[in-house]
Amino acid sequence: MTLPSTYADRNCSLARALEVVGERWTLLIVRDAFFGVRRFGDFATQLKIPRAVLADRLKLLVREGVLSREEGPAVEYRLTPKGVELWPVVRAMMTWGDAFYSPGGAPRSIRHDHDGGLLDPGGRCERCGEPVPVAETRVEPGPGFDAADEGHDPVSDAINTPRRLLDPIG
Amino acid sequence: MTLPSTYADRNCSLARALEVVGERWTLLIVRDAFFGVRRFGDFATQLKIPRAVLADRLKLLVREGVLSREEGPAVEYRLTPKGVELWPVVRAMMTWGDAFYSPGGAPRSIRHDHDGGLLDPGGRCERCGEPVPVAETRVEPGPGFDAADEGHDPVSDAINTPRRLLDPIG
């Protein structure tokens, strides 16, 4: 954490992880990165996060090696291998949110791109039974998707079309 | 979240989950509950969290049905079935912390109580290959455990002895 006093419990990996991805907004930024968002402005409009906070979080994530900052014709933030390893965390939390806060079903379905099978709680494809690596994972609007969210901005619309994880939007 | 402005992204289960368990300290409280902590004072001393914040978080978690507040001879906070479903989230984050912030190995090992097999990233027992339910999960100090943490307080010591999840301390 950026906070002067960090979590005291030095013997728990959870506390150490939370110091990196435990602050408000951080995990949502990582999630958007999985969904193909790479640009500062796109994170800002999609998450409606104050730009100062976004700048802080991106700096922290780059410093911690979760994202890399690529200066091309435009600046791009991409998940590093260390960042990609956060997928089980993001997926576990989405699964829990689906189970208890989405009475109409998951707003987003996560599937094995090769055979279209849904992922089970353990992260395996229910069709072929294999663990599904991030690069073979597809996300698409699920049964609980609220169509009222469409058309507000191009970034959200891009995210809401079926796509493989990490594929850039646009 | 308690914050007046919640996360805007209504179509993501991650955002909804973070409004419940995304605040500072909340997930550490849940972790301690898995490790058998049940009393207000024990949470406070183990986590060194300000008591006002602890009271707030416990209220929120009870209101959201993650913990139940049992008034016996002493007040006890216990994980509900909904709270127990957070185990994959806690485990995923501990796994990530282990991988990138514990050069000496995991400070805590998570095993299948029946056969002593370690858990793989997907939550299955590496020995018998089966998914390990929470009640059959044992936690014990791992290769990266820092013994300097011992003897500070009885609650930490209780947590650091091998034990099954959810078994009360003391």
Place this chain on the structure above:
DNA sequence: CGTGCTGGTTCGGTGACTGAACCACAACGT
């Protein structure tokens, strides 16, 4: 040589977190 786009920074106001002190109640001892 203006105009817009992008990737930020600055700044005042608000609200959350911190740490320490305080409080109410119950059990226990003497």
Place this chain on the structure above:
DNA sequence: ACGTTGTGGTTCAGTCACCGAACCAGCACG
């Protein structure tokens, strides 16, 4: 009857982080 201890909190002043809006610098394009 009365103090003591333990437990589960609440109160409070100070600090720090977050919020939203405005501003700014560099660059590309016409």
